[in-house]
Amino acid sequence: xxxxxxxxxxxxxxxxxxxxxxxxxxxxxxxxxxxxxxxxxxxxxxxxxxxxxxxxxxxxxxxxxxxxxxxxxxxxxxxxxxxxxxxxxxxxxxxxxxxxxxxxxxxxxxxxxxxxxxxxxxxxxxxxxxxxxxxxxxxxxxxxxxxxxxxxxxxxxxxxxxxxxxxxxxxxxxxxxxxxxxxxxxxxxxxxxxxxxxxxxxxxxxxxxxxxxxxxxxxxxxxxxxxxxxxxxxxxxxxxxxxxxxxxxxxxxxxxxxxxxxxxxxxxxxxxxxxxxxxxxxxxxxxxxxxxxxxxxxxxxxxxxxxxxxxxxxxxxxxxxxxxxxxxxxxxxxxxxxxxxxxxxxxxxxxxxxxxxxxxxxxxxxxxxxxxxxxxxxxxxxxxxxxxxxxxxxxxxxxxxxxxxxxxxxxxxxxxxxxxxxxxxxxxxxxxxxxxxxxxxxxxxxxxxxxxxxxxxxxxxxxxxxxxxxxxxxxxxxxxxxxxxxxxxxxxxxxxxxxxxxxxxxxxxxxxxxxxxxxxxxxxxxxxxxxxxxxxxxxxxxxxxxxxxxxxxxxxxxxxxxxxxxxxx
Ligand code: F1P
Numbered sequence: 001x002x003x004x005x006x007x008x009x010x011x012x013x014x015x016x017x018x019x020x021x022x023x024x025x026x027x028x029x030x031x032x033x034x035x036x037x038x039x040x041x042x043x044x045x046x047x048x049x050x051x052x053x054x055x056x057x058x059x060x061x062x063x064x065x066x067x068x069x070x071x072x073x074x075x076x077x078x079x080x081x082x083x084x085x086x087x088x089x090x091x092x093x094x095x096x097x098x099x100x101x102x103x104x105x106x107x108x109x110x111x112x113x114x115x116x117x118x119x120x121x122x123x124x125x126x127x128x129x130x131x132x133x134x135x136x137x138x139x140x141x142x143x144x145x146x147x148x149x150x151x152x153x154x155x156x157x158x159x160x161x162x163x164x165x166x167x168x169x170x171x172x173x174x175x176x177x178x179x180x181x182x183x184x185x186x187x188x189x190x191x192x193x194x195x196x197x198x199x200x201x202x203x204x205x206x207x208x209x210x211x212x213x214x215x216x217x218x219x220x221x222x223x224x225x226x227x228x229x230x231x232x233x234x235x236x237x238x239x240x241x242x243x244x245x246x247x248x249x250x251x252x253x254x255x256x257x258x259x260x261x262x263x264x265x266x267x268x269x270x271x272x273x274x275x276x277x278x279x280x281x282x283x284x285x286x287x288x289x290x291x292x293x294x295x296x297x298x299x300x301x302x303x304x305x306x307x308x309x310x311x312x313x314x315x316x317x318x319x320x321x322x323x324x325x326x327x328x329x330x331x332x333x334x335x336x337x338x339x340x341x342x343x344x345x346x347x348x349x350x351x352x353x354x355x356x357x358x359x360x361x362x363x364x365x366x367x368x369x370x371x372x373x374x375x376x377x378x379x380x381x382x383x384x385x386x387x388x389x390x391x392x393x394x395x396x397x398x399x400x401x402x403x404x405x406x407x408x409x410x411x412x413x414x415x416x417x418x419x420x421x422x423x424x425x426x427x428x429x430x431x432x433x434x435x436x437x438x439x440x441x442x443x444x445x446x447x448x449x450x451x452x453x454x455x456x457x458x459x460x461x462x463x464x465x466x467x468x469x470x471x472x473x474x475x476x477x478x479x480x481x482x483x484x485x486x487x488x489x490x491x492x493x494x495x496x497x498x499x500x501x502x503x504x505x506x507x508x509x510x511x512x513x514x515x516x517x518x519x520x521x522x523x524x525x526x527x528x529x530x531x532x533x534x535x536x537x538x539x540x541x542x543x544x545x546x547x548x549x550x551x552x553x554x555x556x557x558x559x560x561x562x563x564x565x566x567x568x569x
Contacts, residue, residue, distance in 0.1 A: 402430075
């Protein structure tokens, strides 16, 4: 892409805010005009595009279309929620702050509660934070999308965590204001206001909250949000829902959605801690100042543009060859490595072995609710040494992720072992620079790893324009997204696209009545074990060929855009 073309792209920084831009889609599902051709871009250009997308998070409020991270109303709500947390910190008896979400949102709930409980421990205070992730702890490191559709499960897990508590501040996170699991929890809070105060964190305006009926429930996500809006007037419920712009890869809320979640939660909880333990009042100024620190932090990973591009290219090469990328991390940065790696499976249809994370100390370091998760989830450096290292060579990439506060001797020892097998060894190292806080290292690392794994999969050919084509169709949100994608790319009516999708899911050329009369949860359950359903459905739609033929075409041309264009020409 030439310089002038890029300048032209940058001028479309605000295009998504127009009411005419993809009007039927909420912001979290829109495609970002900045990355329309990311699938054709060089590594350097991909990095620039991702940087531009991330910088949209902190754009000033232009006109009145959407609230932004630093809009007055958002900052005001952050202050009010921080005050509620402060009260609990000062009198924690029978009280709890619960953070809950699905997928990335639940992973960040875990990361943030761990950090702030650790901070409390250092002050000799007892923990007040709990996390819930849909699907339990195995969802921390693997895709468990089905529980996301279950509002009752959400309710029950919240009840269980809060048993015996008299005062609960519940923070439900759903980037798209869409997960039924979280809707169920918010509904429970609204029904029991004497115990629960609900807070919702997400990145769409309330009128874009999902309004699809939830089987077995009388509410939708939107109707829950509307009830919360009523209560928000008397500060009995809180909505924190600025827009951060469409994701670089459409709908990939692990990226900006996840980063903005982390920023907002950390801003609120640190303000509360400062108020409770160092008598620092919660002020608008203080909140804004903290936000600006994060805004500056966004620049750090991209300041190493060339290094990042080179890494992205190296990782892309490893993946193209069917080889591995391994993250070896320490402390919370190690957790971010585990998370980023595990998200490649549902996001890019990657194999579990393609990108894997390992953390020093394994589950002892993690201190998750359920403890060690068994042989399918091996995460320690020892596991890496036994299971992975013996098969590595120069085509596999290894990335060390640590800070100067970690045991550098241990890092060197591991690096030596790795170097015996591969020279393709790199490091992301943070050191104290002025008053850099651990949370900034974390955000930096998250951005860096998200850019690396996204860019590498783009280079591998997993993305079509800026859509994840090979997405797993394992919950109702993803099922609807897949049908919509097929409609956009094939131009065929919705009913035809859904038919093609179902044929790919059930591996049949003709749909039976049994299939067509089943509900979405049966389809998404069946899709758990299927691969390449959307690309297969698209090739069938475009050419009218059988599934077997479509499979052959995709085998011959694994780069999705090329396969589709070959069908069209
Ligand atoms: C939750 C989530 C995402 C995941 C995938 C499916 O979304 O699990 O984290 O990447 O898109 O949905 P949300 O409820 O935070 O919008």
